[in-house]
Amino acid sequence: MSAQPQVIRREDYTAPAFLIDKVELVFDLDRDVTNVKSRLFIIANPVRGTGAGNEVSFDGEDMKLVSIAIDDRKLGVDEYSVDKTGLTFTAPGETFVVDIETQVSPVTNTRLEGLYVSQSAFCTQCEAEGFRRITYFPDRPDVMATFTVTINADKATCPVLLSNGNLAKSGDLDGNRHFAVWEDPFPKPSYLFALVAGDLACVEDSFKTVSGRDVALRIFVEHGNEDRCDYAMDSLKRSMKWDEEVYGLEYDLDLFNIVAVSDFNMGAMENKSLNIFNAKYILAKPDTATDMDYELIESIVAHEYFHNWSGNRVTCRDWFQLSLKEGLTVFRDQEFSADQRSRPVQRIKDVAQLRARQFPEDGGPLAHPVRPDSYMEINNFYTATVYEKGAELIRMMHTLLGADGYRKGIDLYFDRHDGQAVTCDDFAKAMEDANDVDLTQLKRWYSQAGTPSLSWKGDYDADAKQFRLTVSQKTAPTPGQPDKFALHMPIAIGLLGKDGKELVSRTVQLTENEQEFVFDNINETPVVSFNRGFSAPVNIATQQPHDELVFLMGNDSDAFNRWESAQKYATALMLAAIEEFEKNDGDADGALGDVTDFITAMRATLQNDDLDKAFRADALVLPGEEFLSEQRKPANPEAIHQVRNALRKQIGTMLKAEFADTYHQNVSNAAFTPDAQSAGQRALRATALGYLVASGDAQFADLAAAQYRNANNMTDRMAALAVLNHLDHPGRAEALADFEERFGKDTVVMDKWFGLQAMSSRDDTLARVKDLMSHPSFTMRNPNKVRSLIGAFAMANPRHFHAADGSGYEFYTDRLIELDDINPQVAARLCAPLGKWAKYDDDRAAKMKAALDRVLAKPEISRDLYEIASKSRA
Numbered sequence: 015m016s017a018q019p020q021v022i023r024r025e026d027y028t029a030p031a032f033l034i035d036k037v038e039l040v041f042d043l044d045r046d047v048t049n050v051k052s053r054l055f056i057i058a059n060p061v062r063g064t065g066a067g068n069e070v071s072f073d074g075e076d077m078k079l080v081s082i083a084i085d086d087r088k089l090g091v092d093e094y095s096v097d098k099t100g101l102t103f104t105a106p107g108e109t110f111v112v113d114i115e116t117q118v119s120p121v122t123n124t125r126l127e128g129l130y131v132s133q134s135a136f137c138t139q140c141e142a143e144g145f146r147r148i149t150y151f152p153d154r155p156d157v158m159a160t161f162t163v164t165i166n167a168d169k170a171t172c173p174v175l176l177s178n179g180n181l182a183k184s185g186d187l188d189g190n191r192h193f194a195v196w197e198d199p200f201p202k203p204s205y206l207f208a209l210v211a212g213d214l215a216c217v218e219d220s221f222k223t224v225s226g227r228d229v230a231l232r233i234f235v236e237h238g239n240e241d242r243c244d245y246a247m248d249s250l251k252r253s254m255k256w257d258e259e260v261y262g263l264e265y266d267l268d269l270f271n272i273v274a275v276s277d278f279n280m281g282a283m284e285n286k287s288l289n290i291f292n293a294k295y296i297l298a299k300p301d302t303a304t305d306m307d308y309e310l311i312e313s314i315v316a317h318e319y320f321h322n323w324s325g326n327r328v329t330c331r332d333w334f335q336l337s338l339k340e341g342l343t344v345f346r347d348q349e350f351s352a353d354q355r356s357r358p359v360q361r362i363k364d365v366a367q368l369r370a371r372q373f374p375e376d377g378g379p380l381a382h383p384v385r386p387d388s389y390m391e392i393n394n395f396y397t398a399t400v401y402e403k404g405a406e407l408i409r410m411m412h413t414l415l416g417a418d419g420y421r422k423g424i425d426l427y428f429d430r431h432d433g434q435a436v437t438c439d440d441f442a443k444a445m446e447d448a449n450d451v452d453l454t455q456l457k458r459w460y461s462q463a464g465t466p467s468l469s470w471k472g473d474y475d476a477d478a479k480q481f482r483l484t485v486s487q488k489t490a491p492t493p494g495q496p497d498k499f500a501l502h503m504p505i506a507i508g509l510l511g512k513d514g515k516e517l518v519s520r521t522v523q524l525t526e527n528e529q530e531f532v533f534d535n536i537n538e539t540p541v542v543s544f545n546r547g548f549s550a551p552v553n554i555a556t557q558q559p560h561d562e563l564v565f566l567m568g569n570d571s572d573a574f575n576r577w578e579s580a581q582k583y584a585t586a587l588m589l590a591a592i593e594e595f596e597k598n599d600g601d602a603d604g605a606l607g608d609v610t611d612f613i614t615a616m617r618a619t620l621q622n623d624d625l626d627k628a629f630r631a632d633a634l635v636l637p638g639e640e641f642l643s644e645q646r647k648p649a650n651p652e653a654i655h656q657v658r659n660a661l662r663k664q665i666g667t668m669l670k671a672e673f674a675d676t677y678h679q680n681v682s683n684a685a686f687t688p689d690a691q692s693a694g695q696r697a698l699r700a701t702a703l704g705y706l707v708a709s710g711d712a713q714f715a716d717l718a719a720a721q722y723r724n725a726n727n728m729t730d731r732m733a734a735l736a737v738l739n740h741l742d743h744p745g746r747a748e749a750l751a752d753f754e755e756r757f758g759k760d761t762v763v764m765d766k767w768f769g770l771q772a773m774s775s776r777d778d779t780l781a782r783v784k785d786l787m788s789h790p791s792f793t794m795r796n797p798n799k800v801r802s803l804i805g806a807f808a809m810a811n812p813r814h815f816h817a818a819d820g821s822g823y824e825f826y827t828d829r830l831i832e833l834d835d836i837n838p839q840v841a842a843r844l845c846a847p848l849g850k851w852a853k854y855d856d857d858r859a860a861k862m863k864a865a866l867d868r869v870l871a872k873p874e875i876s877r878d879l880y881e882i883a884s885k886s887r888a
């Protein structure tokens with residue numbers, strides 16, 4: 015990068031000057047030089063009044079222009095201009111045909127945007143702006159066209175040729191080549207274009223839609239992985255059915271293809287009728303995938319499928335509207351999972367994820383609204399804010415309008431906008447019009463960044479039998495937004511009597527900075543269960559007394575708040591102890607003091623057979639080190655690590671007998687099934703094992719080693735290895751060696767092995783991570799490998815990443831600089847942890863800032879990494 019990248023602003027949006035009716039593409043596939051011919055049927059955009067003499071401007075990067083012709087006349091070099099970002103020429107009229115021939119090099123494409131090679135197959139990734147790396151084109155989502163795609167390729171290495179839509183024709187060509195022609199009848203933006211060609215195995219099934227059409231379902235994987243597609247296929251069929259039942263949305267083509275590839279920047283991609291997946295979110299069988307993997311597969315398969323309507327049939331006008339499709343689709347996949355599994359457990363997971371990923375983003379230098387106002391590189395805005403906070407916004411609309419009102423709004427949205435590229439305002443307008451409501455204030459969630467903090471105070475008037483609840487909200491300034499407005503948020507409230515009976519369950523609408531809510535006919539001082547189900551995505555500043563938290567842990571009818579009360583209690587204990595630890599110079603046990611009451615409450619949860627096992631497993635997990643760091647300023651990673659471990663040790667010691675019972679009672683001899691109930695049983699047993707080992711009693715480390723050896727599924731195997739991972743026990747080395755031997759050839763499974771070692775709290779971790787970089791299975795070119803070894807070290811090993819001598823930062827910075835030349839998108843995503851410098855002590859902050867300076871000084875830094883590093887440094 016030479017000059018500073020240009021900032022793109024939402025307010026500068028203008029409609030495209032020219033539209034494209036039809037695109038015809040012909041690919042001559044070759045690993046080194048692929049030839050792409052593109053024929054574009056262009057029409058002036060009536061809203062712009064363009065025509066002859068106006069400039070036509072196409073995006074294009076990193077390719078060779080072979081020729082351009084207009085209406086079958088080849089242009090001379092003085093009739094167009096081409097530079098590093100695109101191609102311009104003058105329109106001959108209001109409608110015309112352009113032929114463009116380009117050449118690209120798939121095998122050297124390490125950015126994995128555009129057309130590239132993964133293992134031996136060709137594949138594409140075009141969201142957000144990858145299509146411009148294939149051919150010159152108005153690469154923006156509000157230009158929608160029908161595509162006809164011809165693929166010519168070598169028959170032996172590419173027997174499978176796929177693109178969007180329906181297969182129209184196929185046949186042989188000279189020179190051992192063959193071709194296929196695909197036609198997609200639905201107009202789509204270029205970001206939804208996809209092509210795959212390679213020697214892939216296919217697993218087939220079918221689905222009958224509600225109106226009786228048969229849809230062929232195919233999953234393409236590398237040969238040898240055919241037996242790992244069952245769960246993805248089953249998830250796909252359940253998603254199709256759920257969308258018909260809950261949203262009234264039916265699939266619209268006769269074919270739905272999924273391809274799993276090993277090299278992929280993100281989780282998966284919703285290309286029309288040809289979803290491309292990171293293989294890790296498709297492949298699963300009991301001895302290679304954990305329960306968590308199964309869960310993720312189910313939700314990501316659903317997410318991509320749901321995009322067929324929320325994203326593809328109705329898409330985004332511009333990339334500032336990204337949450338229009340992503341927030342809505344995340345909400346849809348969360349609700350799907352809640353319906354397939356346990357609703358409270360799903361909500362707990364979603365909230366834990368929001369807190370771990372989105373809240374820190376919203377409170378740091380990269381904070382941005384759900385609908386951002388500007389960007390340098392759009393790839394940097396596929397964030398937890400756009401996705402997960404965006405989903406919370408939709409969830410609040412759902413809460414406000416009720417299930418029926420929400421559905422009316424959804425129906426109107428799809429009726430009104432089918433086939434269009436629209437905005438978040440259009441979505442909200444459909445919700446308003448269908449329900450005759452005004453969502454002006456709720457819409458502020460689209461534009462205002464930062465996590466609101468709520469405080470509340472209860473006041474009981476025994477004479478009037480009235481309970482008054484005063485609630486106030488405040489949002490701290492974020493970069494570029496010093497002043498904040500009051501937001502509208504639904505707050506679900508429960509009031510409980512002393513005997514645990516629910517006196518009131520009501521959702522109030524908070525719209526003011528401070529507001530009072532009055533509850534009548536209350537006969538006793540109630541205990542407040544606030545923000546049930548996390549009805550608003552906020553922080554709660556008010557600390558409830560410990561005895562009330564214990565009461566809620568045992569009595570709240572809202573399962574989410576039972577969990578939440580345990581988290582709050584544990585957080586309060588640990589934060590107090592961390593402060594004490596810093597004063598008493600490192601005695602974590604002394605700092606914790608007497609934690610018997612808390613542990614007694616944990617015992618009650620553990621032994622409450624009325625609660626499902628998955629819930630109990632979650633409720634027994636202490637808030638993580640990253641979460642605790644967020645609550646402390648400066649955060650002391652060593653203190654946090656020691657205190658949390660000390661509390662785990664005390665829980666393990668005090669509840670040793672109970673955990674041992676739980677462990678032994680939950681052995682299952684049945685064959686592995688991935689259903690939620692069996693998974694819950696395994697999770698509870700794993701939690702018990704974790705605490706038993708944390709007690710420090712050596713027999714339990716032996717137990718973990720035995721569990722590893724005897725495991726007949728990956729979930730139990732990983733649970734054992736996860737606890738052994740931090741120990742000096744000989745079982746650790748044995749298990750790691752065994753794992754490598756068993757799964758060494760399996761790239762998806764080996765990611766777990768790399769990740770574990772990067773997350774170990776052992777003293778030799780950094781040295782080990784450095785060694786592992788030269789392991790034959792490791793490569794900086796594979797994003798999964800980079801994330802599991804390098805990313806996990808920074809994001810899931812605060813103790814070593816933040817080592818006081820700066821060794822963690824130094825190692826990490828070297829990797830970011832190295833990676834930027836290979837894959838800028840992934841490098842930029844990994845840069846965020848260095849941006850948290852303001853949370854740490856002066857010494858660490860100085861080292862982190864120096865690391866960012868070093869990143870910024872890199873010659874030829876990418877736009878992606880520059881944006882994140884410069885904003886983080888500010």
Ligand code: 0A1
Pocket residue numbers: 139141142279280281282283284317318340393396
């Ligand atoms: N739209 C996809 C995610 C995705 C986004 C960007 C990508 O490359 C920059 C790739 C995939 C989804 O939400 O699943």
Ligand code: ZN
Pocket residue numbers: 317321339340343
């Ligand atoms: Zn998505």
